[in-house]
Amino acid sequence: MYxxxxxxxxxxxxxxxxxxxxxYQEAPMLKRLVDQGKLPPVEERLPDNPWVVGSGAIISxxxxxxxxxxxxxxxxxxxxxxxxxxxxxxxxxxxxxxxSDQSTSPDKVKGALAEWVKWNDDFSVYTIKIRPGLRxxxxxxxxxxxxxxxxxxxxxxxxxxxxCGSKRRSLxxxxxxxKPCGKLNIIDKFTFSITFSxxxxxxxxxxxxxxxxxxxxxxxxxFLKKYHAKYTDISKLNKMAKENxxxxxxxxxxxxxxxxFEYCCANDPNLIDVPVLYPYVLVETADEYMKIMRNPYFVAxxxxxxxxxxxxxxxIYGIQDKEALVMKLISGEVDFSNSDFxxxxxxxxxxxxxxRGGYNVLITGSINGPPTLFVNQDYEYDKPxxxxxxxxxxxxxxxxxxxALAINSEDINNALYFNMYEMPKITTAEYNVExxxxxxxxxxxxxxxxxxxxxxxDGSEFMATIVTGNMSPDLIDITVMMQNYFDAVGxxxxxxxxxxxxxRARARNxxxxxxxxxxxxxIWYSGISRDYDVCMKGDYSCQTMKYYESQGKEGYxxxxxxxxxxxxxxxxxxxxxxxxxxxxxxxELLQWFTKGNAAIxxxxxxxxPNIFKKNIKNIPRENYPYNLGISSSSLIWYFD
Numbered sequence: 284m285y286x287x288x289x290x291x292x293x294x295x296x297x298x299x300x301x302x303x304x305x306x307y308q309e310a311p312m313l314k315r316l317v318d319q320g321k322l323p324p325v326e327e328r329l330p331d332n333p334w335v336v337g338s339g340a341i342i343s344x345x346x347x348x349x350x351x352x353x354x355x356x357x358x359x360x361x362x363x364x365x366x367x368x369x370x371x372x373x374x375x376x377x378x379x380x381x382x383s384d385q386s387t388s389p390d391k392v393k394g395a396l397a398e399w400v401k402w403n404d405d406f407s408v409y410t411i412k413i414r415p416g417l418r419x420x421x422x423x424x425x426x427x428x429x430x431x432x433x434x435x436x437x438x439x440x441x442x443x444x445x446x447c448g449s450k451r452r453s454l455x456x457x458x459x460x461x462k463p464c465g466k467l468n469i470i471d472k473f474t475f476s477i478t479f480s481x482x483x484x485x486x487x488x489x490x491x492x493x494x495x496x497x498x499x500x501x502x503x504x505x506f507l508k509k510y511h512a513k514y515t516d517i518s519k520l521n522k523m524a525k526e527n528x529x530x531x532x533x534x535x536x537x538x539x540x541x542x543x544f545e546y547c548c549a550n551d552p553n554l555i556d557v558p559v560l561y562p563y564v565l566v567e568t569a570d571e572y573m574k575i576m577r578n579p580y581f582v583a584x585x586x587x588x589x590x591x592x593x594x595x596x597x598x599i600y601g602i603q604d605k606e607a608l609v610m611k612l613i614s615g616e617v618d619f620s621n622s623d624f625x626x627x628x629x630x631x632x633x634x635x636x637x638x639r640g641g642y643n644v645l646i647t648g649s650i651n652g653p654p655t656l657f658v659n660q661d662y663e664y665d666k667p668x669x670x671x672x673x674x675x676x677x678x679x680x681x682x683x684x685x686x687a688l689a690i691n692s693e694d695i696n697n698a699l700y701f702n703m704y705e706m707p708k709i710t711t712a713e714y715n716v717e718x719x720x721x722x723x724x725x726x727x728x729x730x731x732x733x734x735x736x737x738x739x740x741d742g743s744e745f746m747a748t749i750v751t752g753n754m755s756p757d758l759i760d761i762t763v764m765m766q767n768y769f770d771a772v773g774x775x776x777x778x779x780x781x782x783x784x785x786x787r788a789r790a791r792n793x794x795x796x797x798x799x800x801x802x803x804x805x806i807w808y809s810g811i812s813r814d815y816d817v818c819m820k821g822d823y824s825c826q827t828m829k830y831y832e833s834q835g836k837e838g839y840x841x842x843x844x845x846x847x848x849x850x851x852x853x854x855x856x857x858x859x860x861x862x863x864x865x866x867x868x869x870x871e872l873l874q875w876f877t878k879g880n881a882a883i884x885x886x887x888x889x890x891x892p893n894i895f896k897k898n899i900k901n902i903p904r905e906n907y908p909y910n911l912g913i914s915s916s917s918l919i920w921y922f923d
Contacts, residue, residue: 352921488810652804680879705887810860
């Protein structure tokens with residue numbers, strides 16, 4: 284880091300000088316294609332100044348003793364998950380910047396797709412230089428034309444209806460849909476800048492995080508122009524649309540214009556031919572599996588000059604139930620898995636079969652936070668006499684605080700998690716039925732119905748359902764336990780499980796009072812995830828977000844306690860999340876939840892098992908904080 288004498292900006296040069304001399308090396312499968320004349324030499328496939336991935340580039344030296352690896356030469360990895368989805372396909376180098384161990388700190392970020400990134404003193408202008416010579420996975424060169432196309436021909440095309448804020452709201456100034464989108468300025472073939480109307484330090488995380496990735500800013504224009512009415516005859520496009528089972532060119536374009544999670548997790552055959560910048564590309568899909576293979580034009584090399592990744596590819600099997608997944612793991616059929624279905628409750632089975640299966644069991648922390656109870660702030664917002672809204676708008680938050688006190692966190696920890704999870708640090712870990720009952724009385728719920736359950740303050744029947752998803756078995760278990768705790772303080776609350784897609788759709792439609800779901804709380808602080816937001820995983824106030832996004836034309840005008848959250852979040856967006864000011868504002872954000880707003884943590888930070896075959900190397904040490912952080916290092920895994 285240094286001050287550029289010629290202009291008042293802070294500059295981070297993120298290139299790392301190669302520590303070797305001589306030619307680059309490539310995987311044997313690629314070398315054979317070069318010899319057959321089907322691929323250009325590796326020197327022509329790499330950028331002029333490749334991204335060098337060595338010790339500390341993705342996982343810090345504290346957690347990983349990096350070794351230069353070996354190419355797999357035909358052997359591919361077998362992985363398994365609850366669905367055919369591959370986080371390894373895209374997490375490795377998905378953005379312009381990267382930092383080790385899930386950080387986005389200004390003093391830790393390094394260039395990945397970008398050679399460097401500059402920003403001015405108040406973080407309102409970002410200048411990005413794409414690595415010259417970078418290529419898409421089909422060999423086409425990457426340039427600022429690919430950025431211009433996104434801003435002008437996707438976001439700027441009213442027919443497509445894909446506004447600049449549609450991808451996680453990142454390009455709105457401070458992620459606020461009431462404020463203008465960043466303005467693009469093309470400087471030269473490889474350099475561009477984005478200017479925001481106000482300080483926006485949080486955007487630094489948006490060009491670093493793998494959750495957002497590069498596709499918000501840059502896409503393969505040479506490929507997408509074939510599906511865009513500005514560049515291809517409309518009659519030809521509409522004919523292609525019919526052939527692909529959609530109505531018109533706009534729907535056809537949407538089949539090919541993608542994002543990180545669609546590409547890695549949708550298992551969509553329409554995306555097989557889409558050029559990407561990931562270490563692996565999608566080559567085959569089916570209902571029960573997907574196959575990925577190395578990108579011959581991937582940007583990175585190791586310190587010895589070997590083009591990454593080391594392993595040729597992977598087949599990812601989708602396993603539809605926990606028992607089938609466990610059997611596949613312990614039989615030794617799988618090289619790697621850290622599926623959402625893998626929980627501490629199955630540790631005895633994993634450990635007892637480790638020798639027979641030829642694998643190691645690695646306990647790590649998780650990017651996913653614990654299953655959390657979200658309390659819908661918007662339910663019946665449009666009913667003037669809503670008794671639910673009376674409870675929600677109580678300044679003392681007596682109802683929500685009582686729910687937290689009624690939950691026996693130690694009981695959950697012992698019953699489900701071998702007492703290995705931490706106690707909650709955000710909402711109270713205190714289990715106190717007496718206090719819970721007192722708070723419910725103070726909330727106006729002292730009356731009981733004939734069955735002995737508490738009523739609403741006006742004496743009408745109180746009944747609620749906790750909905751949760753089928754993505755992980757402990758979501759169901761913890762929800763049933765909560766139902767019993769709430770029953771003990773006189774609350775008539777039952778539980779219901781839905782599939783993930785139905786749960787999300789109905790929750791966003793404001794159909795439920797209570798929802799249990801996991802989220803990415805361990806990486807909230809870094810800005811990689813903002814699952815705490817009103818209409819993210821918790822879906823606890825989607826109607827107030829709709830109000831702001833529509834400039835008051837739709838949705839629910841936020842009540843004072845929700846305005847407080849929006850204000851805290853807006854301030855947070857002005858500075859980098861891991862700066863001193865960002866840390867202070869993040870503490871204020873957590874305090875908002877601690878006071879009894881919107882979410883209750885029944886349990887604290889979680890630990891999860893990860894399974895690796897013993898011959899897979901460059902895996903971090905036990906207790907690495909982030910399980911999905913291991914997936915981000917898949918480009919340096921190798922078979923020994």
